[in-house]
Amino acid sequence: MTDSLRQLQVDLDKVAHALEGREEEFLSLRNRAEAAGYSPAVGVLLRNHRAKLPELDDLRLRTETRQLEIAELNLQLMEWQAERKSLVDLDAATQAAVDAFDTPPDPRDVGALAREVRELLSIRLKLLASLIETGNVKLDKLVRLDSEQKRLLKSVEDESWWLAEHILWVRSTGIIGTQWDLFRSSLHVAGAPGRWKAVRAAIADDWRGSFWIWSLLLATSATLQLASAWFNRRLEQLGEVAERSSCVAFLPTAKALGYSILVTLPWPVLLWGAGWRITSISQGDNTLQAVGISLQVVAAVWMLLSLVWEVAEPNGLGHSHFEWPESSLAIVRRVVAMLRLGLLPALFVVAFAESTGDDDVAATLGRVAYLAAGLVAVVAAFRLVRPSSPIMQSIEQDHADSLVWRTRWLWATCVGAAPLILLTLSATGYHYTAVQLTGRATASVVCGLALLLLTSLLSRWLLVTYRSLAIRRGRERRQQMLQAAQAESDQPLPADTTPELRLSDVNTQARRLLRLSAGASLVAALYAIWADVLPALGAFGRITLGWDNAVAGLGADGLARPVTLADLIFAFIVGVATIFASRNLPGLMEIVVLQKLPLDAGARYAASTVSRYLIVVTGIILTFRVIGIGWVSVQWLVAAMTVGLGFGLQEIFANFVSGIILLFERPIRVG
Template identity: 30%
Template sequence: MCFPFSSVQRPCIVGRSALTTLLFVLSFLVLGGLVHAQPVGQSEVQTIDPEERIATNNAYLLRRIAEREALLDEARSELAYFHQRKQILEKGLERIEQRAQVKVLGREFVQAALEELRHLPKPAHYKLTRQARDRALATTSDEILRYERELDDLSDREESPARYYPAQRSSSRVAERTKIDSSTRATMTEQRRLLAQLIEIDGALLKTLLESKKTERELMQVSEAAHTLLSKMLFWVPAQFSAQTFVELRSAGAWTVSWENWRGALTNLLVEVSAELVWPVFLGFCVLLLLVTRSRLKRILAALAPSSGRYRPYRIGHTVAALLITLALALPGPVVFWAISLLLGMADESQIFSHALAAALAAAAKLLLATSVFARLIDQNGVAVAHFGWDEPSLNFSARALRRFSVVFVLLIFLASLNGLDYAPYANRESLGFLAFILAMLALAGFFAYLFKTSSPPVRRLIIYQPHSWMLRFHKLWYFVLIAVPLSVAGLALAGYYAAAGYFFSRVLYSAFFVIGAITLYGLIALWVQTEHARLERLQREEKAKSEGEVEAEAEAEEDGEVAIVVPHLDVATIGEQTRSLLDFFITLFLLGGLWSVWKGALPVLSVIGDYSLWTSRTIADGKEVVFSLSVGHVFLALLVASITTVAVRNVGALLDIVLLKRLEMRADATYAIKVVTRYALTAIGVAAASRVLDIGWNNLQWLVAALSVGLGFGLQEIFANFVSGLIVLAERPIRIGDVVTVGDVTGTVARIRARATAVIDFDNKEVIIPNKAFITDRVINWTLSTGTTRLLIKVGVAYGCDTALVQKLLLEVVQANDDVLEQPSPSVYFIDFGDSSLNFEIRAFVDAFDKRLRVQHEINTAIDGVLREHGIEIPFPQRDLHIRSAEGLAGLPVSPTAKTETLASQTAANSAQASV
């Protein structure tokens, strides 16, 4: 693999020529077959002359030494190249940095920076070379180990070479054996020297390869730093708009439509297609297949809609299939563009137009794929309408407008990319590329203005069906933002920051499409949850119908078309609070991760803005003055930490419920306490992280803590006491969610335990907010803390003269007859005392839930009244004696019939009392 820079001699470790490859393979074959061969058998030893065999090995070692010396020379040349390239790059950067000290820079500087940026070495340039070097490192290391073992083995054999050939030693005379031993020993000594030389060469090669690897890594680091520096310069060094832009427009247009350029690109394309024949043909076959089956795919897409009734019951797999078909329908054009771009990118570096066309086609392919997929998603047969149930008229209007607009927009972006990216001439970049980009931004702003104006169908439908939605309330704001973003990008380009404008627009566009993808994923998961709920309900209905013997009737009705098809309609409000919170949490993380992947490449160039200092603070640490500068980047990072913390705190409860707590089968009060403490912990971690980013440490908070201490001693002590009491309540759990408690004159069910107060819902369904301190310092009755069993105490009085044993028996039978009264503890009836007007009995019975008290007491009282009436037992009312000493003042007053009756009753009662006395 040779290096991609034509200006410098480019050495290669492993050449690509057939001769070098053949020699490399033959060397290993010979080495494995001769030097490292296993000991031959007895029959072979008798036919091979030992001295001739050693001589053959020595000849191979001589050839191997020559080959390794050639590889060593190439490795040294590669190392020298890396050093030279590194020095050239460092000198070029130093020169550009010196020129950058001048505040006003001209076109020549920008053009030089662009050229330097274009020719920066990239890791992809050395991928094959790096792989070949790694293989050479492994091979060289293994060979050194093998040669060292061979050398040790030769040392043993050199002491008595004849023993290595027992057949010859036994068949030769003593003089011949001596001659053979002497000659073989000399040959083996030569082999030992050759092996030592080969080990030395391989050791030098190994060292050179390691140093070359290290130098390449340093070169990549310098290249990365240079790329960051040059990108900053090109982003924030303005190229002022001038009349020369229109002067160069003619030459740029001629370069763009030049027949020579296009013929050269076509020639390069045909050459690369013939060289890479397999995958272009396969890709072309796939595109042709998609075009041929296009009508069939559209029919399948329409049939997959729930309203078509073709697939019953509806499953989420139908929506997934619809999404895949939508992608397949949008693929042919972008795939063709991408394939041509890939093939043209393989051309020689000198073919500038081919590489510029490749970059432009790649940009157009990505944009065309995104717009085509989105337009088909919101089409009348698309997933958004047919499966998610979104508004069809407004989406159809948007899809038609998007298709018309994408033709013009993709063409303008293609033209801007062809003349504005790295391989285009600088004059094209500042003329035709610049103007095409400005027109694209103006067209995008006009498209947003047309699509979302007040009289457009989407906004009119929003006014009719969702007049109180937040989208309508903030319509002016987001409408202004949508138009202002492309206009701001165009203004940035007109100000001379063309590179920054193009880069920011591409990031914004990728972010927008990523948000659309996140919304689609959200709708897909929410629809899956709804279909699963519907499936479970259908199974329950089938089980119920099966138990009632109605399955056959339902099947017949379904075959006759009498059963209505339930069309799923995406309604996020119906999927449950916990599921919705968990879905929000994961989609938010997915969205943040995607936006980070889109914008992380912009961090180096945005550091100019992020490093802008808002204010500077000085502190003393360890006796030294430390200066901290709060920058825009610090504020942005703190806001990001705060946003992530807010999302985590709001949704961690559902996450814990679904993922962990339900699997552990914990009680509700314990899970609630865990969730609340987890929220507090996440809040504390988020505040600490944001404070650290803003350099707010203990030294900065000492005055605040001192002020809070004074405030706690005066006005804030109640708030702090309630907060601490809330933590104690969560830890000790004297009250829990769902407990029935009595605090003072309030009795109700605990609904929420917050940091400062607890909400109790009384029996009038009113929420009473009670400070947490009351649950710690005041007297609290928890009716359901350890058990839900509670006792009823019912008092009954009967008239004097009744049979007390009969009354006790009747009352006990009434209590025991009630199904909600517990057998253990058993109910009891006691005759407790003699009252003024009655014999008093007391009923003690137990129920297993607090909410049964009133109902059971009502049932028992009703039953007691009935059974006492049935047996003629009187429940007396209080009796009093009334003595009238004088009635003179009442003589002249009229007496009503009621008064006469009451007076007569009083007199009768008095006479009875006197008679009894």
């Protein structure tokens, strides 16, 4: 207990030291940033301050652990206090202890035994008093430490939020074309012969010292490379099996996925393994560490591009198993080939420059490579989403009525404009911002591709399952027809009174549920990826729109807060979410809830329709409320419009209300 008290005091001193002057330091940082006008020098200062912040996850874990420790100590103190209370009356406690012996003592020894028991209980009572006193001291220190750690956590969270809100809006360097001297000096530093000679020497030493590891990497890569031809032949065979209309097994698709992954591994395994070894021997050498990290980054992107290529192969998963159009897959292969050739070398340089820890190298050599990679990405994005692209034409042919096609202008513009925006940010000095956003955009693309692959695999499983059930039912019907013909009886077969579930309904509902699940998963994944960047959107909250009589709400000071650009963006998001919810949530409700209730088709249709109306009305109200247009602002306009529409479109409104009544009273049933 004494050691734990001493350690608690040490922890208290550490937390107090961490808190000491933190508020003043943070206030000084904010004042300096505002006084300097958020110049590139301030950007360096903000990034350095952010790098020195304690890890939030570590602080949260310590706080949770401390609270558990406090709860356990409280429970222990309660047990000790209860035991001490039972020993206050020593005579009664002694008698109870003597009576509790399994073997009754000799009457002649009862007195001596009672005295010994009383003495032991008295010692126990003193120990309990000491434990309770020490435990209370420890509890007090734990509570103080918990309070100080929560203060530290709150302080670090506030600083992290403020830094995340401002750091992306600060230039990290000058406009490109104005720093040629810095570029030449950075190129000289990055390409210094002595620097790379030391790198070669370190790798050679590790080759000799860990020869068996390097040999294993080379052997694994070579084995996978030699087996690639066999993997490709197996992919062709599995593709031929999957293309048959009689294929009712999912196993060929699962095997094809495994072989596709194995085909992509030879070079990525070698590069990643080399990067791992070089990073492990860096020992503080920034150049070695940067080389190792760059190799690992290139290996990961190479594997991703190779997997996309394999899926898009003529006998790959895309064409043979998922039935994607060959024209779309062909353009994907051409884009992947272009990215392999133009993106990977530039990506190595960017990763190297960003990993050296030298801001000048990142802002010059790294930025030039970033711009080169960005130009390749711009061309790739244009080839994929241009109106005449086979992918867009395929979407128009197969999904002309879907939400994806109707919102093509939105997502196609985002895909096409995103690389250009990132290039512009980097070229105008916001290189750090561009790199941070690029990392998250890349993670979003990877997440989207992974989700597309997963949903395609599940759709394939649904297809073969549906096909298997359809074939089985067809065989059963033929068997019944044969039995009826063999019976040679004029009596008809008894009708089956059990209602048969239509396979088309099952397939449609399953696919709808799959799409909804995929959409929800994508939204959750994107939020997790972009969560730490969202505070930067707070800058939009400082841009007021100047709308008269529009109040978005009350601020922290209780005064009216004007409508800002952030409110307008949020209103747009609410509107899009309303459209998505009105199109999908009623169907999901019908699948998950309504079909399990004793309701017929008409009642389910009525509930779905009314829920759709409620979602739309609620979304419209929330959208206008976000931008400061509340009921008080528009009640007279709504009243006038209601009267006008009531007279001008009375038949339409009458039919609408009548339709709602019919849905519930159901004198005419749906279906």
